[in-house]
Amino acid sequence: MNLVIKIINSILAKALYHRQFKDFLEEIDSQFSDLLLHNKVRWLSRGNVLESSALCLSEIKTFLNLKSADHPELEEDRWLQKFNFMVNTTMKLNELNLKLQGKGNPAYALLEEVVCFGKKITSFCRRHRER
Numbered sequence: 001m002n003l004v005i006k007i008i009n010s011i012l013a014k015a016l017y018h019r020q021f022k023d024f025l026e027e028i029d030s031q032f033s034d035l036l037l038h039n040k041v042r043w044l045s046r047g048n049v050l051e052s053s054a055l056c057l058s059e060i061k062t063f064l065n066l067k068s069a070d071h072p073e074l075e076e077d078r079w080l081q082k083f084n085f086m087v088n089t090t091m092k093l094n095e096l097n098l099k100l101q102g103k104g105n106p107a108y109a110l111l112e113e114v115v116c117f118g119k120k121i122t123s124f125c126r127r128h129r130e131r
Helices: 002-013 015-027 044-055 057-066 077-101 107-130
Strands: none
Touching: 002 015, 002 044, 002 057, 015 057, 044 057, 044 077, 077 107
């Protein structure tokens, strides 16, 4: 996860790289026009950054290859599996957080959401270990 955040922040931190990346996305007619910036102040932004970077990972890899930026992890199956797992997990945490922030929800309903989420994670981890 830190690698993806580092890559995205490095592209966005340099004005020339950022402009070139946006031009590259436009040139290949990508459905994306830019990347999201990860802000360390808001932990929810990490899930959104990971999701958007997962969706345009092939474009990011191609751009990095054009710039001769070597990141062999982006080609490893094991790393990609972990990355996709992290994307799914952070998005589910974001969904849970948004449910907990809703107005007018009674405390028992919020507790039920948290307990259900915990059971789903536990069940998933058990199934994953069995493979």
